[in-house]
Amino acid sequence: MSVITFICAGQMASAITFPAMENGHEVRLVGSPLDRDIIDGLKKDNFHITLKRTLHDGIKYYQIEELEEALDGADAALCGVSSFGLDWFCDEILPVIPESVPLLSVTKGMVDLDDGTLVPYPVIFEERQPEGKHLDINAIGGPCTSYELADHDHSHVAFCGKNMETLKMFKELLATDYYHITLSKDVVGVECAVAMKNAYALGVTLAVGLSEKMEGKIGIQHYNSQAALFGQSVKEMTRLLELIGGGPENIIHGAGDLYVTVFGGRTRKIGTLLGRGLSFDEAMEELQGVTLESIVIATRTARAVRKLAERGVVSLDEFPLLMHVDSIINEGAEVNIPWDDFTMIKE
Known part of the structure; x- marks a missing residue:
């Protein structure tokens, strides 16, 4: 048995307590300053108020002020x-x-540097740790929703990091007959692939709203248009992976995560509203209070591509869907899918 300290009690981290507990480990779940109500509720009856699932008996719960106690004797975090x-x-x-405590992060995201380089969050963690400190930082990427993981639906993700022995250790801790784990040392490739999917999920779900607008009926869907936008997304994501130096095999994690995101969640909501004809400001007003990582990632990715285009590294014509999504978000453009730009023939 190992001791695993989970820091922050959001839905995904809390869902991963299921394989951890079922593999016989001691689990300590620490809430962030924003998770106080979650931890208070879990202490009463193990019910997670946002995941909407009852966690296993035996988990030890801590508020953020008790973090050092929760880390005492931990084998992993x-x-x-x-x-x-x-x-x-x-x-x-x-x-x-x-x-001495290796870290595994579920946080997906990336930032763009002044030269157009895209950097995933695990790299940011490494750069931001205290001077002279050398944490063993690893991350999870791939298509996996928290509630379905908690329900034991088969899920396939990638654990990535610099040290393969650490990755094998994490796999041994958490792999089950329903939680399937691939290991990779390509941190940039894995993490950027699954981060950029947020931008493209917004692009694909424009088709959902456009179908509803055309038919005048909420819930109606035309799958041809969604599939076409999905395919264009994978094409552009593959090119982005090439630009950042990520292995092409990582597209399976990005495309899989794109599929999951298109079918549910906050990104689908805003993409659908925009497709119905709402302006970006109107859509954001309707979703007031909802955090949208897709907006941040789309903006950062498009900004990086524009900088690369200025340097002559790429042409903006290679990313018509991303550029259209960015123009909707940041320039107030109306939804007008650039279908003809998807069919351009390379000479």
Whole structure:
């Protein structure tokens, strides 16, 4: 048995407690400052108020002030912070984690640098840890929704990091007959692939709203148009992987995650609203209070591509769907899918 400390009690981190507990480990779940109600509820009856699932008996629950106690004697730690808590995690949590405790992060995202380079969050974690500290930082990528993992639906993800022995250790801790894990040392490839899918999921789900608008009926779907946008997304994501130096095999994680995201969640909601004809501001107003990582990722990815185009590395014509999504978000453009640009023939 190993001791695993889960830091932040969001839906995905909490869902991963299921394979951890079922493999016989001691699980300590620590809430972030935003998770106080979640932890208070779990202490009463193990019911997670946002995951809407009852967690296993035997999990030990902690508020953030008890983090050091929860880390005492831990063999591994799992980071469940959302991308919006990145700075908080870097500033407040990384300094507290002992170097002897390897870290596995579920946080998906990337930032764009001034030269157009896209950098995934595990790299940011490494750069932001205290000077002289050397944490063993790893991450999870791939198509896996928290509630379906908690329900034991078969899921296939990738664990990535620099140290294969650490990755094997994490796989041994968490792999089950329903949680299937591939290991990869290509951190940039895996993590950028699954981050960029948020931008393209918004693009694909425009077709859902357009179908509803055309038919005048909520819930109606035309799958040809969705499939076409899905295919264009995979094409552009593959090119982006090439640009960042990620292995092409990682497209399976990005495309799989794109599929999952298109079929549910917050990104589908805003894409559908935009497709129905709402302006970006109107759609955001309707979804007031909902955090949308797809907006951040689409903006950052498009900004990076524009910088690369300025340097002559790429042509914007290679990314017509991404550029259209960006124009909707940041320039107030109306939805007008650039179908003809998808069919351009390369000379």
